[in-house]
Amino acid sequence: xxxxxxxxxxxxxxxxxxxxxxxxxxxxxxxxxxxxxxxxxxxxxxxxxxxxxxxxxxxxxxxxxxxxxxxxxxxxxxxxxxxxxxxxxxxxxxxxxxxxxxxxxxxxxxxxxxxxxxxxxxxxxxxxxxxxxxxxxxxxxxxxxxxxxxx
Amino acid sequence: xxxxxxxxxxxxxxxxxxxxxxxxxxxxxxxxxxxxxxxxxxxxxxxxxxxxxxxxxxxxxxxxxxxxxxxxxxxxxxxxxxxxxxxxxxxxxxxxxxxxxxxxxxxxxxxxxxxxxxxxxxxxxxxxxxxxxxxxxxxxxxxxxxxxxxx
DNA sequence: TACTAATACATGCAATTGCATCTAAATAGT
DNA sequence: ACTATTTAGATGCAATTGCATGTATTAGTA
Numbered sequence: 001x002x003x004x005x006x007x008x009x010x011x012x013x014x015x016x017x018x019x020x021x022x023x024x025x026x027x028x029x030x031x032x033x034x035x036x037x038x039x040x041x042x043x044x045x046x047x048x049x050x051x052x053x054x055x056x057x058x059x060x061x062x063x064x065x066x067x068x069x070x071x072x073x074x075x076x077x078x079x080x081x082x083x084x085x086x087x088x089x090x091x092x093x094x095x096x097x098x099x100x101x102x103x104x105x106x107x108x109x110x111x112x113x114x115x116x117x118x119x120x121x122x123x124x125x126x127x128x129x130x131x132x133x134x135x136x137x138x139x140x141x142x143x144x145x146x147x148x149x150x151x
Numbered sequence: 152x153x154x155x156x157x158x159x160x161x162x163x164x165x166x167x168x169x170x171x172x173x174x175x176x177x178x179x180x181x182x183x184x185x186x187x188x189x190x191x192x193x194x195x196x197x198x199x200x201x202x203x204x205x206x207x208x209x210x211x212x213x214x215x216x217x218x219x220x221x222x223x224x225x226x227x228x229x230x231x232x233x234x235x236x237x238x239x240x241x242x243x244x245x246x247x248x249x250x251x252x253x254x255x256x257x258x259x260x261x262x263x264x265x266x267x268x269x270x271x272x273x274x275x276x277x278x279x280x281x282x283x284x285x286x287x288x289x290x291x292x293x294x295x296x297x298x299x300x301x302x
Numbered sequence: 303t304a305c306t307a308a309t310a311c312a313t314g315c316a317a318t319t320g321c322a323t324c325t326a327a328a329t330a331g332t
Numbered sequence: 333a334c335t336a337t338t339t340a341g342a343t344g345c346a347a348t349t350g351c352a353t354g355t356a357t358t359a360g361t362a
């Protein structure tokens with residue numbers, strides 16, 4: 001035996017490798033374009049959007065930090081500081097969580113909801129421009145499906 | 152008229168949006184897994200790999216910084232400092248570029264080639280495990296093709 | 303030639319990230 | 333109840349990133 005792994009083939013197929021490279025490049029490229037559009041509109045980046053979005057659609061407009069963490073894939077220490085920044089801007093508030101003295105609620109404010117909505121106007125157009133316009137709708141659906149298998 | 156953009160539809164289709172979300176998530180997730188494997192093997196991250204790879208396949212094992220920049224999508228100031236770090240580790244060398252006093256060559260060393268090769272052993276297995284094993288080869292090919300349209 | 307703009311790369315400084323660790327509070331084991 | 337573990341979240345510090353700008357050199361233009 002030439003390898004000590006268990007099931008999966010140890011060498012990636014050329015197609016698998018190409019898929020990975022394109023995944024990296026496409027994401028970097030489109031992300032940069034979308035962030036550029038947001039910045040050009042004087043708006044914060046997608047990190048802020050993601051948190052505000054999860055909060056705004058959560059029941060009661062609030063979540064525990066660890067719940068946001070799960071939904072956004074942000075690292076715990078990054079999220080903790082991101083919440084600091086959001087709080088400083090009045091977009092969210094931290095509240096005590098009575099059932100567990102360690103816990104906090106993070107509650108989105110009206111200002112936070114308004115900003116998320118404004119951001120979506122720009123974000124949605126950016127997605128349409130940088131993704132939708134480059135792929136027929138059926139292709140987008142197929143892409144979404146293939147990518148979902150990596151999740 | 153309700154919009155000031157030119158050709159593309161201003162609102163993304165649900166499929167386009169889903170494709171974008173999955174693109175972000177899949178890339179984040181797989182990237183994190185691959186970086187974890189590299190770190191577990193005591194190796195540097197993909198940023199180093201990308202530069203070493205471009206250099207090792209370039210004619211004469213050397214490129215100008217701006218050429219690396221184009222090939223890797225690294226920002227100019229980030230690349231400049233990344234080269235500093237690579238140079239400190241003896242993986243590359245900076246040389247003067249005689250035809251243009253502003254320019255530099257970045258030359259990969261034997262040590263740099265060796266490290267890239269070692270990294271590839273781990274990287275290739277990680278791609279196989281985190282991408283190849285989740286997608287049939289035909290699916291990977293299709294994914295690569297769809298993503299290439301975003302590039 | 304002298305002057306202005308553009309190109310190639312580097313760097314000071316502030317903001318963000320990653321890592322390790324810390325505190326406080328809840329749970330588990332005895 | 334008492335100690336050890338685990339969990340939620342925060343934080344000090346070093347490394348990296350982003351932004352703006354700096355330096356040197358070449359190209360363009362009057």
